Amino acid sequence: MAGATRPDDGACVLDTGALEQLIELLRADGYRVVGPQVTDGAIVLGTIAGAGDLPAGITDDQEPGRYRLRQGTSQALFGYAAPAQGWKRFLFAPDETLWRAERTDGGFRCEEEPPAIGRTALLGVRPCDLRAVDILDQVFTRSGVVDRRYQARRAAALIIAVECTQAGGTCFCASMGAGPDIADAANCGADIILTEFLVDAGPLLLARPASARGAELLAGVPGWRAGAADCEAAAEAVKGAARSMGRQMPADVATLVGRSLDHPHWADVAARCLGCGTCTAVCPTCFCSTVEDSTDLAGTTAERRRRWDSCFTLDFSTLHGGPIRSSGAARYRQWLAHKLAHWWEQFGRSGCVGCGRCITWCPVGIDITAEARALAEREGRTDANH
Amino acid sequence: MAITAPLPLPASNPWQTSPWRISHVRRELADTFTLTLDPPADAADAAAAFQPGQFNMLYVFGCGEVPVSISGTAGEGGRLKHTIRAVGAVTGALQRLRAGDVVGVRGPFGAGWPIDDAAGSDVVIVAGGIGLAPLRPAVEAILHARERYGRFIVLYGARSPEDILFARDLGRWSSRLDTFVDVTVDRAAGAWRGNVGLVTALIARVGLEAEHTVAFLCGPEAMMRFAVGALAKRGVEASRTYLSLERNMKCGVGLCGRCQLAGHFVCRDGPVFRLDRIPNVFQVREL
Numbered sequence: 048m049a050g051a052t053r054p055d056d057g058a059c060v061l062d063t064g065a066l067e068q069l070i071e072l073l074r075a076d077g078y079r080v081v082g083p084q085v086t087d088g089a090i091v092l093g094t095i096a097g098a099g100d101l102p103a104g105i106t107d108d109q110e111p112g113r114y115r116l117r118q119g120t121s122q123a124l125f126g127y128a129a130p131a132q133g134w135k136r137f138l139f140a141p142d143e144t145l146w147r148a149e150r151t152d153g154g155f156r157c158e159e160e161p162p163a164i165g166r167t168a169l170l171g172v173r174p175c176d177l178r179a180v181d182i183l184d185q186v187f188t189r190s191g192v193v194d195r196r197y198q199a200r201r202a203a204a205l206i207i208a209v210e211c212t213q214a215g216g217t218c219f220c221a222s223m224g225a226g227p228d229i230a231d232a233a234n235c236g237a238d239i240i241l242t243e244f245l246v247d248a249g250p251l252l253l254a255r256p257a258s259a260r261g262a263e264l265l266a267g268v269p270g271w272r273a274g275a276a277d278c279e280a281a282a283e284a285v286k287g288a289a290r291s292m293g294r295q296m297p298a299d300v301a302t303l304v305g306r307s308l309d310h311p312h313w314a315d316v317a318a319r320c321l322g323c324g325t326c327t328a329v330c331p332t333c334f335c336s337t338v339e340d341s342t343d344l345a346g347t348t349a350e351r352r353r354r355w356d357s358c359f360t361l362d363f364s365t366l367h368g369g370p371i372r373s374s375g376a377a378r379y380r381q382w383l384a385h386k387l388a389h390w391w392e393q394f395g396r397s398g399c400v401g402c403g404r405c406i407t408w409c410p411v412g413i414d415i416t417a418e419a420r421a422l423a424e425r426e427g428r429t430d431a432n433h
Numbered sequence: 434m435a436i437t438a439p440l441p442l443p444a445s446n447p448w449q450t451s452p453w454r455i456s457h458v459r460r461e462l463a464d465t466f467t468l469t470l471d472p473p474a475d476a477a478d479a480a481a482a483f484q485p486g487q488f489n490m491l492y493v494f495g496c497g498e499v500p501v502s503i504s505g506t507a508g509e510g511g512r513l514k515h516t517i518r519a520v521g522a523v524t525g526a527l528q529r530l531r532a533g534d535v536v537g538v539r540g541p542f543g544a545g546w547p548i549d550d551a552a553g554s555d556v557v558i559v560a561g562g563i564g565l566a567p568l569r570p571a572v573e574a575i576l577h578a579r580e581r582y583g584r585f586i587v588l589y590g591a592r593s594p595e596d597i598l599f600a601r602d603l604g605r606w607s608s609r610l611d612t613f614v615d616v617t618v619d620r621a622a623g624a625w626r627g628n629v630g631l632v633t634a635l636i637a638r639v640g641l642e643a644e645h646t647v648a649f650l651c652g653p654e655a656m657m658r659f660a661v662g663a664l665a666k667r668g669v670e671a672s673r674t675y676l677s678l679e680r681n682m683k684c685g686v687g688l689c690g691r692c693q694l695a696g697h698f699v700c701r702d703g704p705v706f707r708l709d710r711i712p713n714v715f716q717v718r719e720l
Contacts, residue, residue, distance in 0.1 A: 145448045146449065146450075148450075148495075148537075150494065153535065154452045154454070155452055155535060155537070157449060157450050159446055159448070159449060186688075191687055191701060192445075192686035192701075194688050195445070308695075308713060308717045308720065309717055334688075334690055335689060335690030335691060336683065336684075336688075336690065337683055337689065338498070338683045338684075340492070340495060340496060340497045341495060342494070342495030342496075346494075346495060349494055349495035351448070356689075356691070358690075362681075363681065363691060364680070364681055364691075366679060366680060367520050367521075368520060368521060371680070371719060371720075372719045373719065376719075377718070377719030381693075384695075385693060388696075389693070389695050389696040391696070392695070392696025392697075393696055393697075393698070
């Protein structure tokens with residue numbers, strides 16, 4: 048199959064060897080290629096040297112508060128659901144120095160710390176996570192003041208998305224309209240869209256260019272022009288993921304949460320919630336941050352660092368020495384109401400993409416889809432009582 | 434190698450703080466002081482164009498940064514006053530600074546009082562404690578164009594006679610025949626001959642025509658909750674009632690997410706809000 052010719056545009060089919068060459072091509076072009084790999088019993092995102100670093104044959108079991116890897120039934124390269132982490136760390140640094148300042152005669156001088164940003168190829172971005180990147184793009188670059196560090200990293204990123212062919216137990220992207228397929232290739236934010244399907248010889252990847260850069264890259268790797276059978280096999284694989292999706296979010300969740308801010312169910316969640324903030328750390332769209340100012344011991348130089356922050360900390364809402372959201376119920380409500388309801392007022396859409404990470408990685412297994420349903424059910428009961 | 438080479442950044446940087454020199458420090462109350470700050474030449478135009486109700490982020494070298502509303506102007510060249518109560522580490526450090534010292538300033542940020550939109554209406558200002566600070570430039574702006582407004586009323590409440598902020602300004606405004614000023618304190622010793630009680634009592638008895646009145650409020654949230662109730666009782670609609678809110682802020686430009694209040698970023702959409710656009714603020718606890 049290698050060396051087969053195909054037209055300059057349109058979809059083509061790659062085997063593992065061709066994917067390897069695509070990665071080599073990117074590396075030769077100065078890209079750091081980041082992709083999923085198995086580390087410490089989880090699929091995490093890190094620099095990969097080649098296709099051999101991908102978790103071939105590995106699959107995951109995800110349930111509320113539970114994550115396990117096991118050997119899958121095929122040699123699929125992407126036969127698992129959302130990896131443990133989202134991709135935001137590669138675009139929005141978890142901890143970085145914004146500027147440094149130095150005392151001068153009668154004052155100080157403040158100089159921006161130039162961020163170390165290089166070309167980065169994000170390989171294996173799932174539809175939910177691709178939607179999350181677009182949401183972050185909107186927050187940081189399309190809503191007034193631009194975060195130029197984010198914008199610079201985003202501009203240096205190339206995205207190779209992978210449609211989902213296996214849904215996890217906590218996934219609900221279909222009900223958020225974020226997956227498991229990528230409907231609008233031209234405007235999805237990716238450069239190349241891959242869809243994995245299995246044949247007797249092993250996994251194959253249907254590759255669609257989604258940008259001029261993506262088309263250029265695909266022209267440089269050996270594949271063959273996708274036929275109807277290839278496209279059908281890929282589409283069928285994605286449909287399987289849609290059918291096996293573990294969870295779903297109620298359709299009217301935004302208005303439901305918006306009118307439930309005084310609901311007694313928040314206290315019920317708070318009794319279970321540890322307030323650890325893991326959900327905000329794994330959420331691919333949570334963007335809140337804090338800054339920390341410090342000096343050296345002599346007090347002659349100072350710096351400002353920005354770190355990811357969580358609305359579950361008391362410090363987050365502290366005003367005049369005390370937190371506004373002192374109860375766990377208020378902090379949980381802030382997180383969920385922002386994500387599902389207030390995000391609409393701020394950005395005209397939901398802040399949730401249905402990746403299910405907040406459910407999987409919650410140490411006590413709180414499930415936002417179940418909490419949303421509980422709000423609806425208890426609301427129904429309250430109405431019935433009146 | 435391309436991986437570590439820095440790429441050019443887009444032009445504007447909202448995090449860049451610029452050094453302003455303290456030209457004057459005034460002790461207002463036991464724990465409250467006003468810094469008059471002189472902008473560097475490249476910030477003077479933006480400073481001079483500030484809107485009453487806007488705030489700046491003030492940075493003390495190595496210590497931290499806090500949002501402080503602009504409490505007045507001082508001559509030409511964008512020189513701005515900031516009135517601060519020392520309650521935490523950064524405001525405490527600001528209190529220790531002297532004339533000639535330098536603070537970092539970012540701003541001005543946020544949405545201010547609708548001074549122009551209120552033209553043609555009666556204006557009632559209700560302030561509590563240090564809440565008078567962001568309202569002082571609004572009062573001055575209205576007095577500066579007094580003929581554009583109808584009746585002008587300033588109601589102010591403080592904890593005690595010793596806690597009355599800007600007493601000199603209140604006296605000056607009060608001495609004008611075209612401005613009604615009424616002051617009350619929560620509690621007082623024998624020497625006080627003025628009102629004792631809550632600012633809501635001043636609202637209850639002041640002469641106002643609700644349908645022509647625009648209200649501006651700033652003070653502790655508990656005070657504002659009762660004050661908007663008292664104004665509503667007098668018939669002032671929520672769509673004509675504006676209040677300045679405060680939340681924990683880090684960036685000042687809607688990026689850090691800290692100051693969220695339901696669907697609003699207080700730093701960017703506020704700090705001055707029209708009451709009917711923030712209907713939950715006094716109804717839902719710990720919002």
